[in-house]
Amino acid sequence: MDAVIFGGMAALANVMGGLWVTWPRLIARRSLLSYPLALGAGFLLAAVFLKVLPTSLDLDPWRGRSTPPLILVLAGYLLIQLFEHTVAPHFHFGEETHAEALSGRHVVWAAVGGVALHAFFDGVAIAAGFHVEHRLGVLLFIAILLHKLPEGFTVASIVLASGRSRRAARWASAAVAVATLVGVLLVSVARGAIPYAFPLSAGVTLYVAASDLIPEINRETRSASSLVVFLGVALYYMTEKMLEAFGL
Numbered sequence: 306m307d308a309v310i311f312g313g314m315a316a317l318a319n320v321m322g323g324l325w326v327t328w329p330r331l332i333a334r335r336s337l338l339s340y341p342l343a344l345g346a347g348f349l350l351a352a353v354f355l356k357v358l359p360t361s362l363d364l365d366p367w368r369g370r371s372t373p374p375l376i377l378v379l380a381g382y383l384l385i386q387l388f389e390h391t392v393a394p395h396f397h398f399g400e401e402t403h404a405e406a407l408s409g410r411h412v413v414w415a416a417v418g419g420v421a422l423h424a425f426f427d428g429v430a431i432a433a434g435f436h437v438e439h440r441l442g443v444l445l446f447i448a449i450l451l452h453k454l455p456e457g458f459t460v461a462s463i464v465l466a467s468g469r470s471r472r473a474a475r476w477a478s479a480a481v482a483v484a485t486l487v488g489v490l491l492v493s494v495a496r497g498a499i500p501y502a503f504p505l506s507a508g509v510t511l512y513v514a515a516s517d518l519i520p521e522i523n524r525e526t527r528s529a530s531s532l533v534v535f536l537g538v539a540l541y542y543m544t545e546k547m548l549e550a551f552g553l
């Protein structure tokens with residue numbers, strides 16, 4: 306039940322990101338967006354290395370056999386490389402402004418589809434986290450939530466930049482939210498798949514943090530955004546300690 310509630314909140318952030326970018330009058334989108342993006346990247350990286358990977362290796366069929374789950378981690382990483390950047394010819398996080406790169410009809414939907422696939426694994430990670438251990442679920446929810454608003458924002462801005470309507474842009478961010486929920490629900494129903502789905506989602510999460518979010522932060526000319534990545538790692542540490550202290 307917790308998995309559905311928290312997964313639903315993460316999905317809602319996608320919708321809000323879509324509403325934000327499609328709102329008629331808006332100020333300073335880009336600079337406002339780079340901080341949650343950087344905070345999310347640091348938090349996600351810490352969560353992947355310190356919690357998701359060790360937990361994946363310790364799941365029931367894998368204990369003492371690290372190769373199969375690590376192959377799944379690599380597969381998850383490459384899956385997103387394939388769908389966000391090979392099948393989709395143009396995708397990057399943040400506000401999309403390259404109308405010329407989106408001229409082909411399928412370019413936009415390939416990019417939206419790539420994000421939807423990664424969002425599906427956002428949902429898988431949250432739900433699998435809750436089924437393994439409640440605290441792990443809460444940590445993963447926070448880690449993933451931090452990039453959900455920029456994610457909805459990114460998808461809606463891709464659709465807008467291609468010259469489509471605000472309505473279409475909002476629908477695209479809603480579709481990504483639905484993909485997240487599908488991930489949550491599938492794992493909640495098919496718990497036997499968790500030992501496979503969780504390491505796969507670890508690879509996806511690693512990709513999102515290190516190969517989607519970090520490059521976007523590094524394009525910024527201010528080093529302040531990069532500094533926020535380290536704050537994200539510190540925030541992870543504090544969050545973990547707090548969850549522990551409150552016995553959550």
Ligand SMILES: [Zn+2]
Binds near residue numbers: 397401402403406
């Ligand atoms: Zn672009």
Ligand SMILES: [Zn+2]
Binds near residue numbers: 427452513
């Ligand atoms: Zn995501």
